[in-house]
Amino acid sequence: MKTILVADDKANIRNLVxxxxxxxxxxxxxxxxxxEALYAARSEKPDLIxxxxxxxxxxxxxxxxxYRKESETPIILLTAKLDETDKVLGLELxxxxxxxxxxxxxxxxxxxxxxxxxxxxxxxxxxxxSVGDVRIEKESRAVFVDDNTVNLxxxxxxLLYVLMSAPGKVFSRSELLLKLQGTTFEGVERTIxxxxxxxxxxxxxxxSNPKYVETVFGVGYRFRAD
Numbered sequence: 199m200k201t202i203l204v205a206d207d208k209a210n211i212r213n214l215v216x217x218x219x220x221x222x223x224x225x226x227x228x229x230x231x232x233x234e235a236l237y238a239a240r241s242e243k244p245d246l247i248x249x250x251x252x253x254x255x256x257x258x259x260x261x262x263x264x265y266r267k268e269s270e271t272p273i274i275l276l277t278a279k280l281d282e283t284d285k286v287l288g289l290e291l292x293x294x295x296x297x298x299x300x301x302x303x304x305x306x307x308x309x310x311x312x313x314x315x316x317x318x319x320x321x322x323x324x325x326x327x328s329v330g331d332v333r334i335e336k337e338s339r340a341v342f343v344d345d346n347t348v349n350l351x352x353x354x355x356x357l358l359y360v361l362m363s364a365p366g367k368v369f370s371r372s373e374l375l376l377k378l379q380g381t382t383f384e385g386v387e388r389t390i391x392x393x394x395x396x397x398x399x400x401x402x403x404x405x406s407n408p409k410y411v412e413t414v415f416g417v418g419y420r421f422r423a424d
Contacts, residue, residue, distance in 0.1 A: 232256025
């Protein structure tokens with residue numbers, strides 16, 4: 199269960215957002231001003247923060263400046279300000295997104311889920327991707343499963359890298375072929391099936407019941423996100 203901090207000086211907004219998010223399955227705690235929010239964020243360590251800009255004692259901008267020195271927790275601004283420069287300032291300080299008041303609750307939940315999905319994806323730091331038990335190093339073209347080295351052909355490596363770059367995303371055969379070869383050729387998309395089959399024999403404990411590389415029937419393939 200993801201935990202969300204709602205920081206807003208308006209009690210009706212705090213309560214409305216809290217009740218709706220809890221009904222959506224989130225754990226929620228609230229703060230009525232910037233200083234209270236900073237204390238709560240430090241103690242509760244939320245997965246995401248909904249932050250009003252105009253708050254007493256410490257504004258949303260001041261909160262971001264202080265909190266970004268110690269945490270990269272995603273922040274979505276709740277702002278009544280319509281000036282584009284205010285929104286840009288929040289993003290420049292380190293906010294991840296903003297929602298302008300008045301906002302619809304379905305839209306807010308959609309934005310929350312989008313940010314949480316984005317941060318849940320692996321980040322290619324120094325060319326390294328890691329998802330579950332699989333780690334891939336782009337520079338050395340090394341692959342490890344449960345810390346054991348796996349030897350792949352260049353095509354198998356490139357295919358695995360593409361899939362791991364976006365866990366959960368379904369790639370069609372033509373998309374994968376395009377990413378591997380830079381173009382597609384009619385009639386050879388099924389070569390991807392061969393690469394997938396070979397890849398599974400090397401990284402899966404049971405290739406007939408794959409844990410990592412999943413088939414999406416009628417569409418293509420994806421790397422399992424969890």
